[in-house]
Amino acid sequence: MAFKMIEQRHRVFSLGRVTAIAGNTLTELTRQKVFYGVLVFALLLIGTSGFMAQLSFQQEFQVLKDVSLGAMSIFISLLAIVGPARLLAQEIEDRTIYTILAKPVSRFEYLLGKLIGILLLLAISLVLMSAFFLSMLYLREQTVLRETAPQLANLPLPQMNDTLRTIRASAFNANLLPAIVVIYFKGCLLASLTLFISTFATTNIFTIFVMVFIYFIGHLQAMARDYWLQEKGMGWLAHVFLAFVALIFPDLQAFNLVDDAVAGAVIPLALFLKTALLGGFYTTIYLLLAATVFYGKEL
């Protein structure tokens, strides 16, 4: 009778269990030294970007934004690869995975919790870096405005307004925000893919190596895809190879909108939503693939 009651209470999928695993993963990840190392380096790079080029104000803002957003993109990608790569291998090594999976926790819940924990870490890191970057940008903008103000004093009002508008437009641009969110989608994709690789990898070093290759090839995937679909006069071997690259690897260039956003290009809402949907699609599929492999894994 008691067994029946317990069985009735146990649900196949529980958000509570997933949340508990996610919270635990987040705590575990934030305790890793690598997280602080990466974050400190990213903040240092963003902090020093303002001093990298002492040029005129427009050039200075451009360099500041490029370096900062580049740093954010690098470090989010790094965290998305290094964080999940260690998780499964570490838990198997420490044997904590057995304690968790011995409880009524499904392997899918376990993986989903892990992924959510990583995605939360990426979100926190990105928010921290963005806040720091925007503060730097704001401080530089104020400094430039202060320095320029005496030179504008004798100008007619419309010209003064034009100049001030140019300075402000060179500094903060609202399009930077969707571009930063797109960096996050790329991080989600990489984290999910790393989790998938780590389900069949034996060591975390192997996972990181594979992910580094995937990262580079993923940025070439669009070229391979276009060449495969548009070029007719190539041999079958090249055709098969390009098809393999196009079908297996994710298109990481689709998430590189930040370069153009820094240059002042506007990201239309529809384009942003399509990119977000693709990111969500990739993340979900790789999670399902990870679950498929993980269910068959002998622990």
Add this chain to the structure above:
Amino acid sequence: MRILLVLGIVLAFGAIRLPIERHLAAAHHQHRFRTTEFNLSLREQIGQLGFIAALSGFRSLVADVLFIQAHVAWERTEWGRVLLLFRQVTTLQPRSILFWDMAAWHMAWNASVAALNDPSQPRQALRVKAQREYFALGKDFLERGIRNNPDRPQLYESLGRLYRDKYHDHEHAAEYFAEAAEHPDAPSYDKRFAAYELSYCEGREREAYAHLHALYLAGKNERLPTLITRLKFLEGKLNIPPGERIPDQPAAQK
């Protein structure tokens, strides 16, 4: 068996996402995102390391590093290197107005003057020829910049300035200032500049007068000394009846 299943799912997923990715890439191109072409020419220009970095999603950073190198080359007046580096920078980051503008400025303003005053070239004809070549290089940067950024006013304005200051071609200058002024985020002076340049064009005085007069009527902020001077000049040239002429001492000058 499970490995085959996973591989099958990966391939099926690839086949499903293929049209989605192509559609998204087309949408990106339509909005002028991801326009940089990664080919052998770029690889030769920026070197292997830079090419890999650019391919890995850091083309903006690579462009900045090259831009700083171009700045150093400019300080050393190494014009050939400045040109080469700016070609690389603008190839990597074609959406940055600043890079096109700076490249054109270095060529048409700085390098051209250096070429004209080149002490190692005794023949003036050759110095002038070199100067004209640098003007053309500056113009080429701006024209390519406009092709990559037709939706933004700054490069039209820069090209207008180049035609005005370097070629003394007022007709083209007026045309480009007017094109810049048509953009919603253009500075207010573009409209004035277009009218000023038009006022120097033989045979188009009536049109220029209409533009300048309309600006004059637009309000006190537009009644700047150059505008008054050009308007007075055209009133005289076109024999405008005294009753229709602007006052000799306009409000803005009082």
